[in-house]
Amino acid sequence: MxxxxxxxxxxxxxxxxxxxxxxxxxxxxxxxxxERIRFEYATIPSDVKIAFNLHSHDGxxxxxxxxxxxxxxxxxxxxxxxxxxxxxxLMWENRDSEKKAEVTLSKLESKF
Numbered sequence: 091m092x093x094x095x096x097x098x099x100x101x102x103x104x105x106x107x108x109x110x111x112x113x114x115x116x117x118x119x120x121x122x123x124x125e126r127i128r129f130e131y132a133t134i135p136s137d138v139k140i141a142f143n144l145h146s147h148d149g150x151x152x153x154x155x156x157x158x159x160x161x162x163x164x165x166x167x168x169x170x171x172x173x174x175x176x177x178x179x180l181m182w183e184n185r186d187s188e189k190k191a192e193v194t195l196s197k198l199e200s201k202f
Contacts, residue, residue, distance in 0.1 A: 093115060093116075094115075094116045094117075094118050094179070095107075095115070095116070095117050095118065096117075096118045096119075097117055097118070097119055097198065098119075099119060099127070099198060099199060099200040100198065100199040100200060101195065101197065101198035101199065104194050104195065104196045105117065105194070105195040105198075106192055106193070106194050106195075107182060107192065107193040107194075107195060108190070108191075108192050109138075109140075109182060109183075109184035109190065109191045109192065109193060110184065110190055111184060111186060111187055111188060111189065111190055112184060112185065112186070112187055113183070113184050114181060114182060114183040114184070115181070115182055115193075116179045116180065116181040116182075117179065117180045117181075117195065117198075118177055118178070118179050119177070119178055119179075119180070119198070120175075120176070120177050120178075121172035121175065121176065121177075121178055121200075122172065122175045123172060123173065123174050123175045124171065124172065125171070125172050125200055126169060126170065126171040126172070126200070126201040127169065127170050127172075127198065127199065127200055127201065128167075128168075128169050128197060128198075128199050128201055129167065129168060129169075129170075129180065129195065129197055129198045129199075130166070130167035130168075130195070130196050130197035130198075131165065131166060131167075131180075131182075131193050131194060131195045131196065132164070132165040132193070132194055132196065133164040133165060133182075133191050133192070133193050133194075134191065134192050134194070135189065135191065136164045136165065137164070137189075138164060138184060138186045138189050138190075138191040139162070139184070139185040139186045140162070140163065140164050140182055140183065140184060140185070140191065140193070141160070141161075141162050141182070141183040141185055142159075142160070142161045142162070142163065142166060142180070142181070142182050142183075143157055143158075143159060143160045143161070143180075143181050144157075144158045144159040144170055144178060144179070144180050144181075145157045145158060145178070145179050145181065146158065146176050146177065146178050146179065147177075147179075158170060158178070167197070169201070180195070180198075
């Protein structure tokens with residue numbers, strides 16, 4: 091199981107997120123209500139099956155996870171606007187049973 095890395099905005103340097111086979115890793119950010127972020131990531135190798143989501147937690151139970159964005163892509167760029175002040179998590183899951191991967195989060199910045 092992966093780890094959670096806390097980051098502050100804006101991301102100064104690209105962040106490399108290693109993913110073993112059948113593994114996941116998360117990046118935690120805190121957003122104020124109404125704050126908007128822009129992000130971009132890419133995976134090496136690009137043919138690895140990567141599931142990405144952006145989520146928050148309303149409690150400690152699995153059913154308390156709130157998914158705000160989900161994508162099954164090895165590369166993606168997008169924006170997200172927070173409806174509340176809270177911690178949010180960008181999570182990548184390597185669903186490949188044979189290949190390791192590395193996600194590079196090249197952009198993570200706040201936009202109001």
